[in-house]
Amino acid sequence: MRPIVKFLHWFLLYLSALLYALPFLFTYYLWWLIFFFPIPLLYLVRTINLSFVHGYIWGVVAFVLHLSGGICVIADMAGKSWHVGMLLGIIMVLYQALSIALLFWCATKIAQYFAIRSLIIRLFLWAAALALFIIWTDWYCLWIFGIKEGYPLMHPLIPLAQHPQLLLLLPILGKPLLTVLFLLFSVSSVALMWLRTCKTFLVWIIVCMPWIWCWYSSSLSVGKQQWLTQVKSIPFMAHSTSNNPIAMMKNAGDQLKKIITNYPQTTIVVMPESAFNCTALWNCSELFQLWDEQNIGKAVHIIFGSFRWNDGNYYNTAHWVYNGQLQHCFDKRHAVLISERLAWLALCPLLKDIYCSAVHSTTIAVNDRLSLDLSDCVTCVPYICSELFFNEYPDDIYKNISVVALVNDTAFLRPYASYISDLLFLVARMKAIAWQRDIVYVSYSRSFFIDKYGMIAEINE
Numbered sequence: 001m002r003p004i005v006k007f008l009h010w011f012l013l014y015l016s017a018l019l020y021a022l023p024f025l026f027t028y029y030l031w032w033l034i035f036f037f038p039i040p041l042l043y044l045v046r047t048i049n050l051s052f053v054h055g056y057i058w059g060v061v062a063f064v065l066h067l068s069g070g071i072c073v074i075a076d077m078a079g080k081s082w083h084v085g086m087l088l089g090i091i092m093v094l095y096q097a098l099s100i101a102l103l104f105w106c107a108t109k110i111a112q113y114f115a116i117r118s119l120i121i122r123l124f125l126w127a128a129a130l131a132l133f134i135i136w137t138d139w140y141c142l143w144i145f146g147i148k149e150g151y152p153l154m155h156p157l158i159p160l161a162q163h164p165q166l167l168l169l170l171p172i173l174g175k176p177l178l179t180v181l182f183l184l185f186s187v188s189s190v191a192l193m194w195l196r197t198c199k200t201f202l203v204w205i206i207v208c209m210p211w212i213w214c215w216y217s218s219s220l221s222v223g224k225q226q227w228l229t230q231v232k233s234i235p236f237m238a239h240s241t242s243n244n245p246i247a248m249m250k251n252a253g254d255q256l257k258k259i260i261t262n263y264p265q266t267t268i269v270v271m272p273e274s275a276f277n278c279t280a281l282w283n284c285s286e287l288f289q290l291w292d293e294q295n296i297g298k299a300v301h302i303i304f305g306s307f308r309w310n311d312g313n314y315y316n317t318a319h320w321v322y323n324g325q326l327q328h329c330f331d332k333r334h335a336v337l338i339s340e341r342l343a344w345l346a347l348c349p350l351l352k353d354i355y356c357s358a359v360h361s362t363t364i365a366v367n368d369r370l371s372l373d374l375s376d377c378v379t380c381v382p383y384i385c386s387e388l389f390f391n392e393y394p395d396d397i398y399k400n401i402s403v404v405a406l407v408n409d410t411a412f413l414r415p416y417a418s419y420i421s422d423l424l425f426l427v428a429r430m431k432a433i434a435w436q437r438d439i440v441y442v443s444y445s446r447s448f449f450i451d452k453y454g455m456i457a458e459i460n461e
Contacts (some may be wrong), residue, residue, distance in 0.1 A: 009047075014058075014201065016037055017061035019174065024158070027162055028422070035185060035186070037069070043193065046194060049108045051104065052391075055105065055445050056104075062100075064093055067092070069272040069419060071093070072416070074088055076414075078355070084351070084354060099141060107125055119194055127184075127187050147443070148341040155175070156173065157179065158423060161217070161429040161454060164216050168433075169181070170433050185207055191204075197435070219341050222236075231270060234255050234269060235445070239376050245284070246287065246290075252382065253290050256269060257296045266429040269302045272304075273384050273385045274307070275305050277306075278307065279309050280304070280325075281319060282308040282329050285326055288321050292323050292325075300322070302319075303318065304321075305385075307363040310331075314448065316340070316362050316384060317329045317332065330382055332385075332387060335386070342356065347367065349422070369397075370382075371425065388407075405438055412445075429456065432451065440459070
């Protein structure tokens, strides 16, 4: 192989990995690049058999770029042992890259075994390999840690939520079929570049038509107006500590009074996950009396995240308070790897000492998800942070009830990881479309109402 040809092959390989990662890192400006990441890769399979090494290098480049902020967060969580956290993040990248490497190897072996010469069949074979990679990463890739779930922030449809009209077909086709339609754009584009016939041009036009139709479709926000008029949020109480619970509750009460004064129509106030880094609230009812009508000027519903101990278990809990009285608690049914649980990594004393010495491991609850009847016209279901992102389908029995998502994105507010906070919000918009349910999204960086078409309105505007 001539050096210039070899250089071109490697350039296209790196370009494909770069086109995959950049739309996640700079979603606002580069979301559209996600459509093109398979094209350089699929263009190569006409002339060369991509090997395990090709796949591994592609995977390492894509995952290093995409997970760069997450690796830094894991290292930062390790404190003085940051080098251990950095090493753990790098090991995760090297492990994740194995999946695409194995798929490259399998696709090449299948093409060789069956002596596939047809360009179109080769295209579909490699597109199938990419589809399997997307499904594996999205649903299953964390199995090695003893967790039956994937990594939900890397699906190529996520950047399209920046313009949610592009996902209008999501509730109709479902995510797997829409992913196939997404990949068909690249397949038809490469076929057109290879063959340059009227037939391939017609196929390319047909494949593009659904996306063009979605792009020019107008989706007006039909969000429930009661949410926009009655609900407000306090998003900046990050990790109020329990050193002085009374002072903590009085401080929150002062902010509640300001909200009620500035927005007299307010009946619901939502705070994020972990708004109070305290385990004493759920069994100290007298503290909530500081939030009653006499103290803050109006009886309002308050939904917020905190923690509690129960039967020796440590729970991440959503609290519902009305007029100074605790109405109900709901414990989180999912725990995030590293930050909330270590799974089998806890068998390593060093990692357990680094990540669980100052913060307790979160117990995964088995309580039924409840609905909160806040008024005659407002009913909602609480989802605590990762419960929204890691559930492919709704984790409740209510079909049309709005979701209130309490999100803790404080770890991603640093400049090097801020893109992850943006991705979480895009995933929430994608969930609203896929589940066809309105979502009230409250984190430390933003508070938005998301309707079932993915359209958004700022809560505190």
